[in-house]
Amino acid sequence: MGENYSIGEFSKKTATTIRTLHYYDELGLLKPSYVSEKGRRYYTDKDFITLQRILALKFLGYSLEQIKEFFQKKTWDLMHSLSFQRNEMVQKKEQIENVIKALDRALHIVEDRNEIEPSVFITLINTIQMENEQKEWLKGYIDKDLVEEIYSLPENEQLELEKKWVELSTELKKLADLDHEDDRVQVLIGDMMSLVNDLTGDDLAFVQEISDKEVEDEIWLFHSPFTAEEEEWMANALDTYLKRKGVHLNNEDGTKES
Amino acid sequence: MGENYSIGEFSKKTATTIRTLHYYDELGLLKPSYVSEKGRRYYTDKDFITLQRILALKFLGYSLEQIKEFFQKKTWDLMHSLSFQRNEMVQKKEQIENVIKALDRALHIVEDRNEIEPSVFITLINTIQMENEQKEWLKGYIDKDLVEEIYSLPENEQLELEKKWVELSTELKKLADLDHEDDRVQVLIGDMMSLVNDLTGDDLAFVQEISDKEVEDEIWLFHSPFTAEEEEWMANALDTYLKRKGVHLNNEDGTKES
């Protein structure tokens, strides 16, 4: 009951390490009730209660420094303190949820194809990570409602789109040594475009718009998975594609039969 | 395009502090493409891509050390790595959710009564924190199904019970200088008992059972909000209560009218 425990006994009873008790002593958070002449620490039941307090507050996410203050201050606005702490924790939780979401999406894409281009992978993560910033950024370039629409896709459609995008990007990178007018390339470019169309409706022009914008002074928000050379190659391929498409459209508009 | 950026320019473009870039250089994570004779660092677009990779992986919760390894290793089991990371994050999330739950319950109790006995408060947090450990512990003493039943109460009932428990504990502590046979004390003890009854059905004996158990060698899992003296006082009050109740019960059993 009213016994004195050596630090070893006390640490076993409380499932706390000796080092931790030393540390709390050093901080002045929990001084043992009795210290022998030659410096040995002895704890009592009273100290146990103090330790419980410390552990409880630590569990709630307070730092040892804050706990020390609580112990010293007479007045402690519990209500305010608790709800503040709650906010902190909720934020942390949301942050973690974002990470989990990103991991899930990455996993979904990686699951069948165990190999993935690092650059494509990184771009994907960046896209997920900066979804919100990107939303704001994109709103500067295309219609706001459209942006909201893009990001309000149902979960699984989003996943499928991402998957397709990864596949196409990967394939395109593989073909980067072919001529940009090669049919295989043009097919992929076409697929890429129709993927974009799925998102943007039929506003093909928006692709051009975006690529023409000035971004000199801004922070580099994201980069494509393609190198500078690949980007140029793709730009050419895209030009070719649009030209042919234009012709094709004209054909359709003019004479229905080729 | 293919420019060289000073560390200041680069840090602005990438929204990364200079110190961070210094640090990554030191770790060998991101060495600037070019270093002048007198030690000035100059970065290029290639470095930007590397930085993006670092940031993306950091976002997913990897340490800089791990990221360094990823960069060095030829083979990188992405699938396994990602799902492992997912588990880690989910655990973290659950931990935080527990904390939030505890904060919510504490807030609910504190909300009207802005003042609360520290000892009562700590006990409450401990109770919440160690709910699972307690469940296992209690199962050693009372019926397992009963334990499950206690903890499977609907959310709001749980909250109300806790609230009542805090109120009663607080009131009891206030009356601790009165005689344990005082009627006001006995009323509170009665309330406490009926609260316990709400949880345990009519098994009054279980209170006795628990208090008689040996706990000498075990880790101290929890403590009551009462001091040693208060506990003795309460034990006496409880004795008195049970005795009177016994008489009363006998009365009821024997002669229905007093």
Added chain:
DNA sequence: ACTTGCTTCTCACGTTACGTGAGGATTTAT
């Protein structure tokens, strides 16, 4: 050439809550 002013450089200590020895003193058991 000199001064002003801005940028960058390299130490190097501070942060948080302990973990992990090192080396010596003290207590307990035999």
Added chain:
DNA sequence: ATAAATCCTCACGTAACGTGAGAAGCAAGT
């Protein structure tokens, strides 16, 4: 008394930078 536990006090290590301190580099104006 001697061996075996236990405990003591330094004191460095951790992760990812933040934050000066003091000195040097660099472009521009006088």
